[in-house]
Amino acid sequence: AQSVTQLGSHVSVSEGALVLLRCNYSSSVPPYLFWYVQYPNQGLQLLLKYTTGATLVKGINGFEAEFKKSETSFHLTKPSAHMSDAAEYFCAVSDGNNDMRFGAGTRLTVKP
Amino acid sequence: GAVVSQHPSRVICKSGTSVKIECRSLDFQATTMFWYRQFPKKSLMLMATSNEGSKATYEQGVEKDKFLINHASLTLSTLTVTSAHPEDSSFYICSASPIRNTQYFGPGTRLTVL
Numbered sequence: 001a002q003s004v005t006q007l008g009s010h011v012s013v014s015e016g017a018l019v020l021l022r023c024n025y026s027s028s029v030p031p032y033l034f035w036y037v038q039y040p041n042q043g044l045q046l047l048l049k050y051t052t053g054a055t056l057v058k059g060i061n062g063f064e065a066e067f068k069k070s071e072t073s074f075h076l077t078k079p080s081a082h083m084s085d086a087a088e089y090f091c092a093v094s095d096g097n098n099d100m101r102f103g104a105g106t107r108l109t110v111k112p
Numbered sequence: 113g114a115v116v117s118q119h120p121s122r123v124i125c126k127s128g129t130s131v132k133i134e135c136r137s138l139d140f141q142a143t144t145m146f147w148y149r150q151f152p153k154k155s156l157m158l159m160a161t162s163n164e165g166s167k168a169t170y171e172q173g174v175e176k177d178k179f180l181i182n183h184a185s186l187t188l189s190t191l192t193v194t195s196a197h198p199e200d201s202s203f204y205i206c207s208a209s210p211i212r213n214t215q216y217f218g219p220g221t222r223l224t225v226l
């Protein structure tokens with residue numbers, strides 16, 4: 001069984017500052033890892049995913065995440081926050097068979 | 113590409129009535145579709161997994177007789193909330209999967225039961 005823990009239900013940064021959203025996973029098999037973004041009253045949009053290969057994954061909107069097996073982490077970063085990045089972010093893990101489990105989410109606030 | 117639609121986007125109904133929510137993959141075929149429920153300020157809870165032409169697999173604690181799922185074709189799945197009650201009010205999100213480990217999410221349906 002897989003599970004995801006997102007540290008920090010709410011993160012606040014200033015515009016232009018580094019964004020770091022933390023995600024740790026638990027999986028009994030090699031994990032597939034995902035980050036999704038959700039804007040109010042909307043569905044989820046895939047930011048990036050890790051399946052195999054390169055551990056540093058680049059996604060849309062300038063986001064990237066690094067898979068660290070030794071730390072069981074998949075933290076999401078962006079060098080410079082933009083006001084439009086304010087949203088809810090979900091980390092998810094899959095066992096490779098489409099069984100996807102989501103973290104509790106982190107709300108990102110960007111201050112002007 | 114990879115667009116998933118849900119209809120309706122918002123529905124208000126009276127307690128005791130049934131509500132049907134449609135999930136369509138517009139530009140791809142999805143052998144598997146998923147239904148999630150999201151409570152306010154909470155994560156997504158997987159309700160059930162449906163494969164085209166077969167019965168849905170429900171997660172533990174989800175009443176299959178209350179939440180009827182039909183995956184009639186490779187582009188359409190429906191969720192019917194039967195005899196809805198106020199506690200069923202929630203945001204329901206579907207996703208469609210054309211291949212393993214790839215899910216495209218719909219925009220969600222806000223259900224309010226009075």
